[in-house]
Amino acid sequence: MTEILTVLGNVLIVAGALVFATAALGVARFRDAYMRVSAVGTAGGLGIVFVVTGALLLQPSVSNVVKVVLIITIHLITSAVGTMAIARAAYLTGTPLERYAFDELAADSPTSDRDKEPARKPAAE
Amino acid sequence: MSGALLPLFVALPLLLSALLLIVGDRRVLHAVGLFGTLLLAIGGALWLVTDFAGSGGAVAHGVAQWPVGISIPFVADMFAALMLAVTAVLTLVCSWFAYASGRAATVYFAPLVLVLTAGVNGALLTADLFNLFVFIEVMLLPSYGLFVLAARHKGTERQVMGARLYVTLNLLTSTIFLMGVGFIYGTAGTVNMAELAGRAATDGTVAISAAVCLFAVAIKAAVVPIHGWLAVAYPATSPAITALFSGLHTKVAIYAIYRIYAVVFDGDAHWLWIGVALCCLTMVAGVLGAVGEKTTRSVLAFHMISQIGYILLGVALFTLAGLAAGIFYLLHHMIVKASLFLSTGAIEVRYGTGRIGALSGMAKREPVIAVAFFVAALSLAGLPPFSGFVAKFSLILAAVDTGHVIAVIVMLAVSLVTLLSMLKIWNGVFWGSAEAPAPHAPAPAGDGAVATASDGVVATASGRRISAALAGPAVVTACLTLALGLGAEVLMGVSTTAAEGLLDTSTYVKAVMDS
Amino acid sequence: MLLACLAGALLTCALAPLLTRVLGRDAGWLLAVPLLGAAALIALGYDDAAHSPAEPTPAVVESLPWIPSLDVGLALRLDGLSLVFSLLVLVIGAAVLCYATRYLERTDRVDRGKHAGFYALMTGFAAAMLALVLADDLVVFYVAWEATTLCSFLLIARSGDGAREPAIRTLLVTVAGGLVLLAAVTVMIVATGTTRISAVLTHDVWGGQPGLTTLVAVLVAVAAFTKSAQFPFQAWLPDSMVAITPVSAYLHAAAMVKAGIYLLLRFSPVFSGVPAWTVLLVTAGLVTAVFGAVAALRRYDLKELLAYSTMSQLGLLTAMIGVGTTAALSAAVVHTVAHALFKSALFMGVGVIDHNAHTRDLRKLARMNPRMPVTAAIMVLAAASMAGIPLLLGFVSKESMLAAFLDAPGPAWTPWLLTATAALASVFTVAYSARLVLGALGGRRGTMVREAPVTFWAAPAAGALAGLVLGLAPFLLDGLASAGASAAAGSTVEKHLAVWHGPVPELFVSLAVLATGAVLVLARRRVHAVLGPRAFPFSALDGVDRAREGTIRLGGVVGSWTNSPAPARHLAIPAVCLSVVALLAVWRTSELPPVRIAASEPLDWLLALLIGCGVVAMMGARSLISAIVVTGVVGFSITVWFFDLGATDVAMTQLLVEILTVCVMVLLLRRLPARFSSPGARRRVVALLVAGAAGLATTAGVWMLTGRREASPASEYYLTHGYNETGGSNLVNTILVDFRALDTLGELTVLGVAGLTIAALLHGRRPAADDPAPIDERSPVSDPGTNTVFVRTAAWLLGPVIVAMSVILLLRGHYEPGGGFISALVGGAGFTLSYLAAPSDERARVRLPYLWLIGLGVAVGTVTGLLGYLDGSFLRPLHPSVLGFELTTALVFDVGVYLAVIGVILAAFNLLGRPPSDTTKVLPGEPEPGASGPDDPPGSDAAEGTRTEVRKRRRTARRNTPADPATARTPHATHDPGEVNPR
C-alpha cells in the first residue's frame, strides 16, 4: 500500500511539475500578456495542486489530508482570483492585446482612446 | 546592588514607554514618566558605581536563570556602571533641551527616548553578543524615529539625505555585526562573552570572527576610513538629537570595542598597532574635516570623529594608564560634546541658523551661552583646567609611557587644530557686534534642524533671547566639565577601577560564570 | 602660606567683577592690595625659610592633592627663583592695577561693570602667573602656563574688533608652544616617574640618557621661545600690541613673556650642560636680540617700538641663560628684574602720553607740544636704564651680562662672537631708547598736552625710580639675585652687585656700546633712511596666517572626500575594507580545522543557482515591478533553503515576511518613479568590482569560519534538556520565549518602535505625492467597486481560515511551528487582505488604534517578564495551574509579540495606504499624525486650507516646469486623477 502511494505520489509530482512547466513555457512563448496570464492561471494553479497531492501521498496522514484539502481549495480560489486581478490591471493600464480576433471589451468602452493604438487593430484573418 | 535587578535597567524604561503609548497624548504624564525613569536610571547607576568604587568587582545575573551559557547574562562592572550613569545623565539633559526647544511636543518623543534608554542600558549590560545585536537594534529603531521627528516640517534635501544615510549606515553596521556574531558562533560555538574570554587570543578563526564584530562597531564609532557618514548624517537632525546621539550611539560602539577587545581578545598585544594607526588617522581626518566645515554642527560632528580617535587610543594602548585615560576621555567627551551641541543648538533654535558667518556678536547678546560654549570648547581642545585637559594629559602620558611617539605628536598637533576650528566658530558666531543678528522669525518652536537653511546674515529684528530653560542644559554640562576637571580625581579613580576590570577580565568572567 | 597667597589671588579674581560693579574703574586700587599683601607674605615666608638652619637650599613647600591617581597635586614651592618672579608678578601686577584706575575710562553708574572683565582677567592673569612661578608640579605648571595663555588671549581679544585676528594668532602660537611644553612635561613625568619639579630637577635620569635629555631640553626651549617671543616664534608679540596699555605693560614686564624666561631658568640646572640647549638658546636669543632691536628702530608707534624692544631684551636674556654659567644665570636674574622695572615704567609712561595726547605715533607727537615734565622724566629714566646708562639698574645688569658673555665657555671664539653680537644689539638698544625718548618728548609747537594727575603717573614713576635707586645701590638686590641665581644654577651662588667693578673688560665694552649708540642717535635720520624702507624678506605673521589658512583649506579637501550625502560611497568603503580584511585573513591563516561532514547536497546547488539568478536579476532590474518580483525570487529561494536546513519556523517566518514586504513595497511604489536609471559604465564597473570583492570575502569567511566544529554545548543543552525544562517541544520557540526571551522582548520592541517611527516619520508631513498609472477610466471593467467583488469574496471565504490559523499558530507555538510572530504575521496578512480587497482606500482602513496596540504589546511582554521575578528573575517563565491545565506565561509573552506585530502592520497600511483626508486614530485621543502640524489646532480649517493650497501649488509647479527631472523621468508625472473623469 505504502509503495503504491509512493509511486503514485512520485508520478503525480512529476506530472504536476510538468503541467507547471507548460505554464512556464507559455509564459516564455506566448505572444501577449493576456495569453501568459491565461497559461499561468490554469497550469500554475493546477500544477501545484498535483504536486501537493503527490506530496500528500508520500506523507499520508489524516491531519495532512485535511491540510491538503484546505490547501487545494485555497490555492484554486486564490490563484484564480489573483490571476484575474493581474489580468484586469494589465488591461486597465493599456497592455496591448496582440493579433486578436475579437474584442468586445474595447467595443464596450465608449470613447476609449485605446482604439487609436495600432496594437489593438484586429489581426488580418 | 543585586544582579537580579540589572534587567530592570531595560525593563522599566520599556514598560514606561509602553504605558505612555497606552495612555496616549497626555504631555505632562509623558514628561513625568520620562524624567522620572531617567532619574531612576541615574540613581541605579550611581548605586552601582558606589558599589564598585574602591575595590572594583562585578555583579552578574543570568536573565531567567537558566544554566550558565544558556541564559543571557547581564553584567555590571565599574565601566558599565559609569556608562549607564553618564548616558542617563546625557539623555536627561538632551531631553530637557528637546522639551525647552519645543521638539518634544509630540506623543512620540518620550516613548522613543525611553526605548532608546532601554536599548542603551541593555547594550551596556549584556554579556551575550547576539543580545548585544538585539539591543543595538533597540537603540537604533527609536533613533530613526527621533532623527526624523526632529525635522518636523518638510526637511531640506540634505536633511532627508542625512536621515537616509544615518539609517543605511547603521543598518549596514548591524548586519555586519550580525554576521560577525554568526562567525563567532560558527567558530567558537558560543556567543557568551564569558565563554569567549580570551578565545580570540588563542584561536585564529575566532579572532577573525570577532574582528568582523569589531569592524562593525568601528563603523558605528566612525573610525577612519568609515567616518564620513557621521559628519554628514549627524548634523541633519535637531541639535538635541545630535547631542543625544553623539553621546549614546558612537559611545556605546566604543564601549563595545573596549569590552570585546578586553574580554574576547584578552587585550592581545598582537593587533594593537593597527588600532594605534587607525586612531591616529581618525584624529587627523576628523579634525581636518572639522576646520573645513561651514556650520557649527558639522564642525562639531567632525570633531566627534577626531575625538573618537583619542578615545579608542586608550584601548589601542591597552595598558592600565591607557585604558583609564581612554575611559576618562570617553566619559568627559560625552558630556563636553553634548554641551557644545546644546550651546550651539540653543543658538540655532533661537536664531534659526548655525551657519558660521551668518551670526555674530553672540558673546555680547548671549553671554551665558557664550561662556558655556567657550568653556566646553576649551575643554574639547584639552586646555586646563577643564576635564578635557585631564583626559588628554593622561592619554598622552599613557602614550609616552608605551613609546608611541607618533601618536603623541598627532595628539598634540590635533589639539592645536581643534582649537583652530573652535576659534572658527567663536569668531564666526560669538564675536562681533551684537546688533546685527536677531531672532529668526519662527523662533519659539523654531526648527533647530535648519542648520543650512540660511546663507545670508539673519535679518534684524528685536526680540527675546535664549531662555534660561533652553540655555540650562548647555550650562549644566559646561559646569560638569569644569567640575570634572577640578575634581578629576573622582572620575580618574573610577576610570582606573574600570580600566582594571578591563585589563584583568577574570572578575567579569567569574561573575558571569557564577551567575 | 603659599596656598593662601594663591587662593587669595584667585579670590581677588573672583571678586573683581563684583567690586568693579560697585566701584567702577577705581576697583583697581582695592584689587592691588591683596597682590601686595601676597608679595609681602611671600617675601616674609622666604625670609623665614632662609634663616632656618635646617634647610641647605631655602624653600617653602606646600601641597594639596588634585589627581593622586596620576600623582598630580597642587604642589607649590617657593625658592629663590620663584621668589624673584613672584615678587615681580605681584608687585608689578599691583602697580598696573593702580595705573589702570586712571587709564581706563570713567564709567557712569549704568555701565559700572564695563571694566569688570578687564579686572577679572588681570587679577586672573596675576593668579595664573603666581601659580606658574610657584608650581612644583609639572602638571600644575602646565595648567598655569595655559591659563596665562588664555588670559592674555582674552585680554587682547576684548580690545575691539581689530584685536580679533591678533588675539587668535597669539593664541595659536602660544598654545602650540604649550603643547610642546605638554610633550616635555609628559616625557619628563614618564622618564622620572614623578611630577614634582624639584624631584625632576635632581633626578639622575638626565645624566644617564643624553638622547632623552636633549629631546626634553629642545622641547622645553621651544615652549619657552613661543612664550617669550623668541625667533622664530616672535611674530605674535608686536601683533598683540592692539591690547590696551595696562595689558601690554603687564604682559611685557612681568607676566606672559616672563613665563618663558622663568621656564628656561627653572630648568637650567638640568639642561645647562646640554649642547643642544646652549646652542639653541644662544642662537635664538642673539638673533632675536639683534632682530628685535633693529626692528624697534624702524617703528613710529611707541608701543610697537617697545614691543620689539621687549623681544630684543628677552633675546639677550635667553642667550644669557643659554650660556648657563652661574655668572650668566645671575646676570639673567638681575636683568629680568631690571627689565621688568624699566619696561613697565616705559609702557605705562607711553600709556599716559597716549591717554592725554590721544596718539602714540612719534610723528604726530612731534607736531604736538606735550608739557608733561613728570612723564618725560619717567621716560628718560626708564629708557636710560634700558639703554644701560650708568647709575641705573640697566647699566648694572647689562654689565653683568656682558661679563658673562665674555666668560662664556666653549671654543675660544665663542666669547668674542657672543659678546660682539650682544654688544651690537645693545648699540641698537641705545639707539632705539633715544628714539623712544625723543619721540615721547614730542615737539615744541602744536597742540599742547597737559600732564596727567599724580594718581596716573605714580605707578610708572615708582618703576622708574626703583631703577634709579637700585642702580645707585645695586647691593640691595644682592640677596634676591643670589637666591634666584642659586635656584637657577642648582648650586649656591653669591652675587655681589656694584656700580663700579674697576676697569674690567665689560666696562670697556659698555662704553664702546654707549659711544657707538650715541653716534647712531646723532645720525638717526640717516640710520632711519637706511633701515626704514628695508622690509624683512618674510613676515612670521604671514607664516602663521598662511599655516592657518592652509590648514583650513586642507580641511575642506579632506572633508570633501567623505562629504557626499549619497549612501553609495559610504556603503562601499566598508565593503572594500572588509574585503581587505578577508584577504589578509585568508593570507594569514595557514591551518583550518577540517570541515565536519560534507555539508552540501546536490540540490543545495540548485537553490544556489536560483538565488544567484535572482540576485543577478535584481542587479539588472530596471523596472520597479521586476525589482520587487525578483526580490521575491531571492526571498522565496532563501525560504526554501531554510526549510531544507530543517528550520521550519524560520522558513515560515521568512515566507510571511517576504510577502508582507512585497505588499508594503507596492504601497509605496506608486510614489516612486517606475523605472530605475541606468548606471554609467564606470559606475557599473566599479560597483561590480567592489561587490565582487565583498562577495568573495563573504564566501571565504563563511567557508573558513563555519561548519568546522562539533555541536556547540548550547545546542546539546537545548536538544537534551529543552523539552523537559520548558515543556515546549518546539525548541526554537522555547528558545524564543523561554531561554532567550530577552532577545525576543528586544525584537518585539524593535517591531513596535518601527510602527512608532513610521508614524513619527509621517507626523506632520506626507509621503511623496501619489503617481498612479493612467487608467482607462471608461472601460467597463474599471469600476473598483464591481471588480473587487472577486477578491472580496475570496477574502470573505479565506478570512475565517486566516483567523483560525492565526489563533492555532499562536496557541500551538510552544509545541509545533508557530508562535507569536508567525501567527501575528498571518493575522497581519488578514489585515493586508482586507486592505487589498476594499473597493476604495477610504474603506480600506482598519479602525484600530495601532500605537495603542503596540504599546499594549510591549507592555504585555515586559509585564510578563516582570512577573518572572516571582520566581526569582526577569523573564523567568511561570507555569501556573489554572483549573488543572498547566499554563505557561510564555504564551502570554507570545501574545505581547502578537500585539506588537499587528500594531506595526496596521501602522504601515493605515499610514501609507490611506487617502489624503483620512482621520484614523493612532491612539485614543491622539490627533491623526500628519493631519495637522502641532502649531495648528487639529483639524482646523485654516490648517487644512493651507495644506490643500500647498498641494495645489506643488502640482502647478510640477506642471509648469518641464525641466523637472522627475517629470522627465516619469511619463505619468503630470497625470492628475482628479482631472480625468470625476466619477
Added chain:
Amino acid sequence: MSWLTWPFRVLGFLVWYAGQIVSSSTAVLRDNLTPGQNSTPGVARVRTRCRSDLEVTLLAALITLTPGTLTLGMHDAPVAAQRRRDAEDIRTLYVHSLYSGDADSVRDEVRELEIRLLRAVRRSGGTS
C-alpha cells in the same frame, strides 16, 4: 428537499468540470508544445445570471481555471437596471479566450459552465 441532493450535485459538477479541464488542456498543450501558434485570442462579453457575489466569483474563477479562458473583469449594469430586484443579467463578465474562435462560442461555453455551476451550487437547484 433539494438541499439533500446538493452534495451530489456539487460532486457531479466537479467531475464534469474536471473533464472539461482535461479536454481543454489538450488544446492548450498541443498548441504550446508544437511550433508556431494557432490561437485565436479575443475578449467576449458574457452576461451572467449569477445573483450573489459568491456565485459570480465562482463562475469567474472557474472560467479562469479552465485552460484557454480567463476572466478579465466585470461590469455592473447601471443603477436603474439593478433596481429590478429579480433582475438577472445585470453583471457582465469579460472573458478572454484563446481557442474559441469567436465571441459567441465563448458565450456558449461560459453559459454551459454557468448553468451547471448554478445548478450545482444553488440549494434550490437550477438557474431560475
Added chain:
Amino acid sequence: MSSAVIAGLLVFGAVYLFMQREMLRVILGFVLLGHAGNVVLMAAGGSARRHEPFGAPGDLSTVADPLPQAFVLTAIVIAFSITIVMLVLAVTGRDEDDDTEADPEEARS
C-alpha cells in the same frame, strides 16, 4: 560550501545595489544583505545536521542546532521592521523622487 556560495552571492548583489542611485535599490540591497546575514547564522550552526529540532530527539547527530534558528528568526523580524522604516523613508520628505544623489546644495556651491 553551498552556504558560503549563497552568502557570497547575496553580498555580491547587496553591495552592487548599495552603489546605485535610487534609494529603493539600496533598500533592496539591504534586503539581500539581511538574507546573507541569516544564511551566515544558519551556516554557523552547521548545515550538515538538517532534521528539524523538535521535542527531545534521541539521536542528536542529525538534528539541526536550534539556536541559530532562533537567532535568524529574531534577525528576520528586526530586518523586516527596518525595511519598512526605510521604505517609508524612501518616499518621505520629498516629492516624486527617491534619488539618493541629487543634492542641490552641493550643486550650488
Added chain:
Amino acid sequence: MIGVTVGIVILAVACLAAAFRILRGPTEADRAVAGDLLLFGFVGLIALFGVRVANEYTFDIVLVAALVGFLSALSLARALTRGKR
C-alpha cells in the same frame, strides 16, 4: 523519491524561465504574471523539499504559503496600476 527530485528540478527550471520573462518584459504586466507564476513555483518547491527531508510540518507551511501568496498576486496587480484599485 526520484520523482521528488525530478519535480524539484523541473519546478526550478520553470522558475528560472519565469525569472527570464521578468527581466525581458516587455510590458509590466508580463513581469507581474511571471512573478505570479514564480510564487506558485515556490509553493511547489517548498512542498517537495519538505517531503524530501520528511519534514513533519511541510503542509503547514504550504498552507500558509497558499493563504498569503495570494497577497503578493494582488499586490502585483496593484503595482501595475500604481495603486489604483
